[in-house]
Amino acid sequence: MMGWIQQHPMTIVGLVMWAVGILWLMPGKKASKPRPHTIGVLIVALGLVTFCLSCGNAQSELADEVMFWVFAIGALMSGVLMITARNPVYAALWFALATLSTCGLFLLQHAPFLAAATIIIYAGAVIVTFLFVIMLAQQSGAAGYDQRSNQSLLATISAFVLLGAISLTLQSEKIDIIRSSLDVADSSGASGAAMGNTGAAMSADLPSADVVPVLPGNIMSKADAKHPVGNLKGLGKSLFGDYLFAVELAGTLLLVASIGAIAIAPRREQGAI
Amino acid sequence: MTPEEQRFLLVGAGLFVLGAIGFMTRRNLILMVLSAELMLHGVSLTLVTFGRMHQTNEGQAFTIFTLTVAACEAGLALSLVLSLYRKSHSLDIQLWSELRESDMSAPDFDTSGERGKLSSYEDIPTLTPAGIVPKDPPRTTASTGQTATRA
Numbered sequence: 052m053m054g055w056i057q058q059h060p061m062t063i064v065g066l067v068m069w070a071v072g073i074l075w076l077m078p079g080k081k082a083s084k085p086r087p088h089t090i091g092v093l094i095v096a097l098g099l100v101t102f103c104l105s106c107g108n109a110q111s112e113l114a115d116e117v118m119f120w121v122f123a124i125g126a127l128m129s130g131v132l133m134i135t136a137r138n139p140v141y142a143a144l145w146f147a148l149a150t151l152s153t154c155g156l157f158l159l160q161h162a163p164f165l166a167a168a169t170i171i172i173y174a175g176a177v178i179v180t181f182l183f184v185i186m187l188a189q190q191s192g193a194a195g196y197d198q199r200s201n202q203s204l205l206a207t208i209s210a211f212v213l214l215g216a217i218s219l220t221l222q223s224e225k226i227d228i229i230r231s232s233l234d235v236a237d238s239s240g241a242s243g244a245a246m247g248n249t250g251a252a253m254s255a256d257l258p259s260a261d262v263v264p265v266l267p268g269n270i271m272s273k274a275d276a277k278h279p280v281g282n283l284k285g286l287g288k289s290l291f292g293d294y295l296f297a298v299e300l301a302g303t304l305l306l307v308a309s310i311g312a313i314a315i316a317p318r319r320e321q322g323a324i
Numbered sequence: 325m326t327p328e329e330q331r332f333l334l335v336g337a338g339l340f341v342l343g344a345i346g347f348m349t350r351r352n353l354i355l356m357v358l359s360a361e362l363m364l365h366g367v368s369l370t371l372v373t374f375g376r377m378h379q380t381n382e383g384q385a386f387t388i389f390t391l392t393v394a395a396c397e398a399g400l401a402l403s404l405v406l407s408l409y410r411k412s413h414s415l416d417i418q419l420w421s422e423l424r425e426s427d428m429s430a431p432d433f434d435t436s437g438e439r440g441k442l443s444s445y446e447d448i449p450t451l452t453p454a455g456i457v458p459k460d461p462p463r464t465t466a467s468t469g470q471t472a473t474r475a
Contacts, residue, residue, distance in 0.1 A: 077349060102338075106331035123335045130339055130362055134346030139354050139415075146358050153339070153365045160332060160372045162384050165391075169368070172391055177361065177398045184402045185354055188409045196351040196416040206348035210341045217337040221330055272382045280376050281384060289381040290388065301392040308396035316403035317410045 061105035062218055068098030069131075070211045076135035077203045085137065095131050099124055119159055126152035137197050143181045147174055161281035269293040332373040340366030353408065353415045357401045364394045 056063060072095030075086055103123055111119075126149050133145035150173040157166040271292035278285035290298055339362060346359030368387045375383015405415070412419045421430065 073345065102334075103331065106327060106334050111328060119331070123331070126335065126365075127338050127342065130342035133362065134342055134350065134355075134359060136355075139352055142355050142358055146362065149339070149362060149365065153369060156332065156335065156369055157372055160369075160376050162372050162387075165368075165372065165384055165387055168388065168391060172395055173361075177395065180398060180402055181354060181358065184405060187406065188354070188415055194352070194415070196414070196418065197355075199351060200349040201351055203345075203349045206345050210345045210348070213344070214337055214341040218334060221333055221337075269380075269382060272380045272385065274379045274381060280379060280381060282381075286381050286384055289385045293382075294385050294389075297389060301389055304396055305392060308400055312399040312403040315400065315407055317407050 059105060059218075059222065061101050062222075063215070065098045065100075065102030065105055066211055066215055066218075068094055069102060070098075070207050072096075072098055073131055073135065073207055074203060076131065077207075078135070078137055078198050078200050080199060080201075080203070091135075092128075092132075096124070096128065099127050115159065118155065122152045122155035122159065125149075126156065139185050139197065140182065143178055143185060146181075147178045150174060150178070161279065163281060164283050164286055165281075329373055329377050333370055336366045336369035336373065338366070339363070339369065342366075351417050353405045353417055354402075356417065357398070357405065360401075361394060361398065364390060 072091050072093075075091035075094060076088070078085070103120070129145045129149035129152060133142050133149060136142035136145060150169065154166040154169050157163075157169065269289070272285075272289035274280040274282070274285055278288075343359045343361070343363030343366065346362065347356050350356055350359065368390050371383045371387045371390065373383070375381060375386075408420065409415060424430075
């Protein structure tokens with residue numbers, strides 16, 4: 052733990068600045084005049100840049116690098132501004148921006164179909180529904196509960212302890228060991244399935260005894276040279292091959308949820324909203 | 325794990341944590357639902373990155389299911405929010421803190437300066453008595469889109 056703190060000072064500094072900025076922007080427990088907005092945004096931005104810089108240099112192409120920075124900072128900054136907004140309409144709009152940035156990150160991760168689907172579902176349906184509900188439940192003037200927050204100090208500290216723990220886990224060397232064992236299991240599983248003796252191939256190729264063997268995943272979902280990850284044909288094969296019953300179940304879930312929403316939502320005749 | 329994958333995972337974790345902060349601190353019902361959606365974004369990003377790490381499409385297939393569940397959740401949550409708003413005429417989560425267990429202490433809310441606490445139990449939902457099928461309520465002009473019943 053102490054060694055990790057000494058090895059990653061930038062991560063710590065970034066996390067602390069990020070948390071301080073959120074506390075600065077967050078409406079307080081007592082109703083008060085908002086603190087200067089620009090200072091909080093600057094603190095959060097500095098913390099975000101420090102945190103992302105500490106994640107390491109990927110040494111990818113310049114265009115990819117620039118796009119990652121724009122989308123990552125955009126998503127996290129919009130998230131911060133969303134949870135600290137004092138007006139729910141602005142919060143919904145910041146959420147739309149966070150969604151768009153996340154879709155950009157999906158594109159960088161070779162998931163073009165997911166990016167399109169997320170934009171259509173969130174920006175097209177969810178945000179519009181949220182805005183309709185905000186308009187239906189409009190308060191006259193600024194509502195008191197939007198100017199206050201509940202236990203923001205405790206919540207921010209505990210959440211950032213969680214984020215620090217995740218960073219610690221991701222940057223430790225144990226992850227690399229698991230990853231290398233996965234690679235071995237994947238390659239030997241593929242070749243073993245072709246030859247028909249999976250067990251012998253896996254045990255022969257494992258580098259050491261303490262590496263956990265991992266079973267190969269579903270066959271139809273594997274990406275190969277012809278259908279790389281995110282290829283629409285490969286994704287369709289995975290969805291309608293390996294996960295056909297789950298797709299049917301998801302359709303049933305949508306039907307049940309729509310019936311439930313109609314049943315729960317108040318009728319118009321009984322009272323004006 | 326390459327630094328490329330690591331930083332995508334860290335951004336996903338950051339989105340999740342931001343959503344968690346929003347869910348815990350904000351008192352507006354709609355903002356709490358939005359924060360939960362932000363947490364789902366973080367999870368989706370992590371799933372996609374894991375799928376790419378393992379060279380498989382399973383991560384993206386899972387994310388599509390996550391999207392489905394998120395859409396269902398948004399629809400149900402918003403109809404619940406509307407239903408609660410109709411009962412208390414406010415989006416404050418505090419008004420529903422009386423639903424807690426009777427031996428739990430009251431949550432630490434600051435109510436100074438707010439308008440008086442609304443009695444949220446005026447029209448508490450009741451079950452339809454069994455027996456004769458109730459008649460349909462008389463149709464008012466509200467069906468034509470006019471809100472003539474508004475006081």
